[in-house]
Amino acid sequence: MIAIGGRSALAGGTPSSSRGLGIGIEPPSSSSPKPGFVALSDLGSVNSRLSFKGSIRIKAMEGSRTVTVSETDLNTNGHAGNLGKSQSLLSSIGNSTNIQWHECSVNKVERQKLLKQKGCVIWITGLSASGKSSVACALSQILHRRGKLSYILDGDNVRHGLNRDLSFKAEDRAENIRRVGEVAKLFADAGVLCIASLISPYKRDRDACRALLPDGDFIEVFMDVPLQVCEERDPKGLYKLARAGKIKGFTGIDDPYEAPLNSEIVLTHKGGDCDSPIEMAEEVISYLEEKGFLQA
Numbered sequence: 384m385i386a387i388g389g390r391s392a393l394a395g396g397t398p399s400s401s402r403g404l405g406i407g408i409e410p411p412s413s414s415s416p417k418p419g420f421v422a423l424s425d426l427g428s429v430n431s432r433l434s435f436k437g438s439i440r441i442k443a444m445e446g447s448r449t450v451t452v453s454e455t456d457l458n459t460n461g462h463a464g465n466l467g468k469s470q471s472l473l474s475s476i477g478n479s480t481n482i483q484w485h486e487c488s489v490n491k492v493e494r495q496k497l498l499k500q501k502g503c504v505i506w507i508t509g510l511s512a513s514g515k516s517s518v519a520c521a522l523s524q525i526l527h528r529r530g531k532l533s534y535i536l537d538g539d540n541v542r543h544g545l546n547r548d549l550s551f552k553a554e555d556r557a558e559n560i561r562r563v564g565e566v567a568k569l570f571a572d573a574g575v576l577c578i579a580s581l582i583s584p585y586k587r588d589r590d591a592c593r594a595l596l597p598d599g600d601f602i603e604v605f606m607d608v609p610l611q612v613c614e615e616r617d618p619k620g621l622y623k624l625a626r627a628g629k630i631k632g633f634t635g636i637d638d639p640y641e642a643p644l645n646s647e648i649v650l651t652h653k654g655g656d657c658d659s660p661i662e663m664a665e666e667v668i669s670y671l672e673e674k675g676f677l678q679a
């Protein structure tokens with residue numbers, strides 16, 4: 384039995400980040416492939432409909448299997464784009480079976496030309512009251528004045544709708560971040576400068592969102608503000624409630640915040656005469672300018 388294996392989606396879903404995938408031979412006695420491997424014989428009708436030309440390339444994701452034809456057939460999303468009619472591609476992603484990616488000639492590059500900017504995700508992480516929303520808003524205002532299209536995905540706001548079913552227990556926070564990461568990726572694909580502002584306390588969840596984007600397009604901004612300062616600000620009175628035991632599992636009090644170690648931008652609280660949100664946002668603007676995101 385031939386088996387094809389690769390890294391999980393958490394390790395990266397784009398063509399460049401999924402290098403290292405390989406084709407392996409499963410022992411004939413093996414009844415089920417190893418985790419992360421897909422038995423070709425299991426692909427059934429999908430397999431029989433594929434007519435391969437060039438090298439076979441497999442993109443394996445956790446709980447998914449996707450068969451592509453050759454690297455040159457992949458578009459900027461890492462999905463098969465210009466396959467001929469005889470080279471149909473069906474995938475199973477999570478619980479979605481027999482699905483196929485549809486491509487349009489109005490693509491990310493075209494949208495970016497229209498908007499005269501490059502889509503990306505600016506991911507602002509930090510404790511509650513560290514100033515995430517203030518910086519996100521200041522950044523959006525500056526960009527707007529400069530004729531650049533941005534959109535804010537704020538944790539508090541997204542929890543009013545899309546993520547209203549999620550609590551603050553660890554697995555729900557992870558799902559919150561995953562969904563916002565996926566939505567942010569769509570905004571970036573639309574050519575928008577997407578500003579995500581969430582506590583996002585766990586490194587693994589932030590890194591999974593980073594892995595959704597092409598290299599360089601995920602810009603992590605760490606609000607490096609001591610807990611004591613956040614607690615003194617406490618604009619919503621939540622720290623007080625958490626200290627009184629009236630809110631359980633509050634980040635920084637009785638739930639962890641894993642500070643990032645390799646953020647693209649660190650906005651540090653410099654004591655009494657701290658930078659204003661506008662000054663902090665200007666730092667982000669400089670980064671975006673330097674990296675060419677403010678032009679097509």
Ligand SMILES: Nc1ncnc2c1ncn2[C@@H]1O[C@H](COP(=O)(O)OS(=O)(=O)O)[C@@H](OP(=O)(O)O)[C@H]1O
Pocket residue numbers: 510511512515516537538539542551555556557559560580581582583584619621630631632633634638
């Ligand atoms: N238990 C607990 N821990 C932390 N925060 C709490 C909690 N309960 C409610 N809140 C309020 O929810 C806001 C954070 O939502 P997020 O979606 O950004 O959180 S997370 O990324 O899923 O951890 C956060 O808003 P910000 O202050 O803007 O960060 C809080 O107002």
Ligand SMILES: Nc1ncnc2c1ncn2[C@@H]1O[C@H](COP(=O)(O)OP(=O)(O)O)[C@@H](O)[C@H]1O
Pocket residue numbers: 509510511512513514515516517518616618657658659660
């Ligand atoms: N750079 C700053 N210096 C002083 N106070 C700030 C700064 N940024 C935000 N604040 C204040 O701190 C509180 C929390 O800010 P907010 O942006 O809502 O944080 P978060 O979104 O991280 O919870 C607000 O009262 C806000 O006015």
